Amino acid sequence: MATFLVLPPRELLEHAVTEFANRLLPGLPKPLGLSDVLLAHVVASLPGGDGAYVIYREELPDTGDTVSVLVEAFGAEPGDRVLEIGAPRNLASASVRESFVPGVVSAFPLAR
Numbered sequence: 001m002a003t004f005l006v007l008p009p010r011e012l013l014e015h016a017v018t019e020f021a022n023r024l025l026p027g028l029p030k031p032l033g034l035s036d037v038l039l040a041h042v043v044a045s046l047p048g049g050d051g052a053y054v055i056y057r058e059e060l061p062d063t064g065d066t067v068s069v070l071v072e073a074f075g076a077e078p079g080d081r082v083l084e085i086g087a088p089r090n091l092a093s094a095s096v097r098e099s100f101v102p103g104v105v106s107a108f109p110l111a112r
Contacts, residue, residue: 002051002080004070005043008087008094010056013039016088067101078103 007013017035031037043052053074060069066084070076078101086095 001048002053002076003046003048004074004076004080004082005046005052005054006060006066006070006082006084007039007054007056008085009058010035012087013056067099071101076101 014035017038018030021030021034039054043054046052055070055074060066061073063069064072067076067082070080070082076082080101082099082101084097084099086097088094
């Protein structure tokens with residue numbers, strides 16, 4: 001089963017990682033692509049990390065719910081895990097919403 005990690009817009013994530021690195025290591029140069037390196041390590045640490053897909057919010061259409069869009073546009077399948085990470089607000093942590101792609105429901109009633 002795959003994990004789809006839906007993140008805030010790329011620009012917001014890059015800004016947050018750079019801001020954190022500047023507070024942690026002031027005055028020191030930061031490598032280009034720091035947010036990509038950090039994200040690669042996070043994804044690798046997920047259970048089944050080789051079956052994890054990163055999708056930034058701007059890559060999703062604004063219509064429909066996230067799970068349906070992932071099924072239609074990105075090939076998510078029943079049982080796949082979806083982690084939606086919201087944007088952090090002020091000093092509060094980002095929100096996380098976990099859901100799963102539901103199984104296929106038969107269009108035919110069961111015989112009795």
